[in-house]
Amino acid sequence: MSLEDEAQRELDELRERSLLRTPRVVDGRQGPTVVVDGREVVSFSSNDYLGLAGDPRLARAAAAASEVEGAGVGSSRLVVGNHREHVALEAAVADWVRCGAATMFNTGYAANVGVLGALLRAGDVVFSDALNHASIVDGCRLSRAEVVVFPHRDLAALERELVQRTDRRRRIVVSESLFSMDGDCADVAALAELCRRHDAAWILDEAHAVGVRGPEGRGFAAEAGVVPDVLIGTFGKALGSFGAFVATTPAIAALLWNRARPLVFSTGLPPAVAAASRAAIEVVRGGEGDERRRMLAARATRLRELVPDLGGIAEGPIAPRLVGSDAAVMKLSARLFEERLYVQGIRPPTVPVGTARLRISLSSAHTVEMVEQLARSLVRS
Numbered sequence: 001m002s003l004e005d006e007a008q009r010e011l012d013e014l015r016e017r018s019l020l021r022t023p024r025v026v027d028g029r030q031g032p033t034v035v036v037d038g039r040e041v042v043s044f045s046s047n048d049y050l051g052l053a054g055d056p057r058l059a060r061a062a063a064a065a066s067e068v069e070g071a072g073v074g075s076s077r078l079v080v081g082n083h084r085e086h087v088a089l090e091a092a093v094a095d096w097v098r099c100g101a102a103t104m105f106n107t108g109y110a111a112n113v114g115v116l117g118a119l120l121r122a123g124d125v126v127f128s129d130a131l132n133h134a135s136i137v138d139g140c141r142l143s144r145a146e147v148v149v150f151p152h153r154d155l156a157a158l159e160r161e162l163v164q165r166t167d168r169r170r171r172i173v174v175s176e177s178l179f180s181m182d183g184d185c186a187d188v189a190a191l192a193e194l195c196r197r198h199d200a201a202w203i204l205d206e207a208h209a210v211g212v213r214g215p216e217g218r219g220f221a222a223e224a225g226v227v228p229d230v231l232i233g234t235f236g237k238a239l240g241s242f243g244a245f246v247a248t249t250p251a252i253a254a255l256l257w258n259r260a261r262p263l264v265f266s267t268g269l270p271p272a273v274a275a276a277s278r279a280a281i282e283v284v285r286g287g288e289g290d291e292r293r294r295m296l297a298a299r300a301t302r303l304r305e306l307v308p309d310l311g312g313i314a315e316g317p318i319a320p321r322l323v324g325s326d327a328a329v330m331k332l333s334a335r336l337f338e339e340r341l342y343v344q345g346i347r348p349p350t351v352p353v354g355t356a357r358l359r360i361s362l363s364s365a366h367t368v369e370m371v372e373q374l375a376r377s378l379v380r381s
């Protein structure tokens with residue numbers, strides 16, 4: 001059978017099982033309303049939690065930077081592509097999250113693959129939460145370390161695994177703080193203490209928490225007053241831009257320059273992107289960031305008052321509604337779309353088999369009326 005025929009057969013099978021994925025087309029800016037496939041809908045599908053993706057200040061910072069610096073940097077940052085804008089952004093991150101050194105990666109996906117690959121090798125062991133993001137899963141696999149998957153948020157189980165493997169060269173625990181598809185949260189204070197007690201290193205992925213939680217939007221670790229060995233944050237979600245950062249110590253950052261393959265072997269970000277991210281940090285750190293976080297929490301609280309069976313932490317922006325069957329969740333998502341409410345259905349392999357769900361994500365830019373409209377629709381379904 002030709003590759004083409006095999007591809008077609010695989011697609012048919014995915015469609016049969018309600019697992020086929022196809023991208024929709026968006027016109028114009030991201031925001032609480034968005035034009036999807038030519039139809040204006042209220043979007044509850046974006047990770048733009050603070051409504052910054054369409055913010056004119058970010059767009060202007062990007063435009064100004066590309067006007068002066070051009071569109072691309074021409075090579076990996078280790079060759080001729082380490083632009084002043086990258087360095088300025090890293091300094092802004094280090095100042096914001098108060099770490100010894102920050103290193104940018106082109107995406108959060110690349111950051112996880114890069115960090116895990118740089119810090120682990122065969123003979124090491126990595127302990128990974130069962131619901132960690134695909135980029136962490138892939139980073140663990142590529143690292144060649146032994147991977148121990150512990151049950152979601154089960155620190156007693158994690159501790160049992162840790163004590164059984166004290167002889168390894170390096171032991172690293174990796175977890176998200178705010179989990180992307182469940183909207184629940186790791187107990188970061190307890191994780192910090194557990195890692196300290198068992199002399200394990202700790203990587204915390206705060207992709208969905210930076211901007212959203214903690215003092216100045218620095219995330220859950222900052223809120224709890226604990227410091228992971230490596231903190232990963234993204235610019236593409238609450239910060240409304242693109243790319244990711246790794247906040248760590250100078251020695252670990254220097255090692256990443258030598259061993260993190262996505263950093264070494266990939267072209268640096270356009271200066272415009274770095275400039276937009278720096279503009280976003282300014283907003284997120286300040287009083288306006290606090291106001292946006294307050295509005296986001298209020299929207300999240302209101303939705304959960306009206307629809308009590310949603311998942312996720314009380315004030316959190318990720319509110320999944322468990323449906324179970326893949327066909328049913330796509331039908332429900334399509335029905336909401338007809339009502340001009342865009343709520344993405346999430347299916348395996350993004351979530352475990354049998355746990356398909358609507359993933360509702362809220363933004364400070366949603367009006368209370370939008371949230372109430374969604375609630376009315378959900379209550380009917």
Ligand SMILES: *Cc1c(COP(=O)(O)O)cnc(C)c1O
Nearest residue numbers: 107108109133135180207234236
């Ligand atoms: C989205 C996400 C990433 C990937 O970030 P990108 O910048 O979109 O590549 C990494 N980790 C977690 C937990 C995420 O949710």
